[in-house]
Amino acid sequence: MKPTGKVLLDLIGISKSYLRGKVSVPVLDNISLHVREGEFVTLIGPSGSGKSTLFRLIGGVERPDSGHVIIDGTEVTGKRGLISYMPQQAALFPWLSVADNISSTLVTAGTAKKEAKEQALKWLHRIHLGGVANEYPHVLSGGMQQRVSFLRALLMRRDVMCLDEPFAALDALTRADMQRWLLELWETDRRSVLFVTHSIEEALMLSDRIYVLSSAPATILREIVVPFDRPRRADVWTEPAFVELKREVLNLLEKGDTTLV
Incomplete structure (x- = not known):
């Protein structure tokens, strides 16, 4: 069907x-x-x-x-x-922490900065990456980077x-x-x-x-x-x-x- x-x-x-x-x-x-x-x-x-x-x-x-x-x-x-688009390689800003990579997407979508930071942490805990919120992308495994990249695409509300x-x-x-x-x-x-x-x-x-x-x-x-x-x-x-x-x-x-x- x-x-x-x-x-x-x-x-x-x-x-x-x-x-x-x-x-x-x-x-x-x-x-x-x-x-x-x-x-x-x-x-x-x-x-x-x-x-x-x-x-x-x-x-x-x-x-x-x-x-x-x-x-x-x-x-x-x-x-x-x-x-919203997710490429073959993880599309993350290397100069931003994992949490800031997420919050920057939320801000771009219209969320206030303070609320974006709070939501970013909630989402990272939801996908079991809360422990790396303050790390930078280069220390993450390939799978972790792709999870963060997918989350960025998901939160860009399109x-x-x-x-x-x-x-x-x-x-x-x-x-x-x-x-x-x-x-x-x-x-x-x-x-x-x-x-x-x-x-x-x-x-x-x-x-x-x-x-x-x-x-x-x-x-x-x-x-x-x-x-x-x-x-x-x-x-x-x-x-x-x-x-x-x-x-x-x-x-x-x-x-x-x-x-x-």
Whole structure:
């Protein structure tokens, strides 16, 4: 059964090319997709298929050659500051303490400085990082840095969150722990999320729906509704349906990756 509800992010016919020398190289070809209120949607595709480019277009950092970006029913193509964004590497200010990294985000979102400091400490305790509130980012582990980075994105109150392979640089055990942590925190907030990953298991573990992309110029090969109930069980990956869906996505990626031909 497909998720229902208000569409918060709608991409219509997005195409994008870049000039390499004098040659126009297409990256995205007529991409249309949507994310509903409280929905977790994942993009998965081969390396170089334009997933990060799509995030830059959604964030207004670049404009598409054609197509429209619509947020909450309003055309916002080329406009910045309308989404919260978490990049592949933790986006923290190295000269600020962990607590100040959080409070600065709250101040930017309109919270008074004193209240922002109080809220920052409460949130850090909530995600079990209260003990490092006064430390600087460089002393934290990769997983800790990503937790703080995600919290910054979460507290930048925007209707849509874009998460660009946030766990790609982590080891397997830390990554699994971060996936469980993200799901637990997301379940309490239910922000609309567009997530990019190269991991089929991660996509199936986290998502309500998955868009499978071809290699560049990227097109949508298939939209897959993930059938597993929420909250997700930690051992959902053992279910036969999970194994079958993983095989289906892998087959799609192999067929859609022209670099393998």
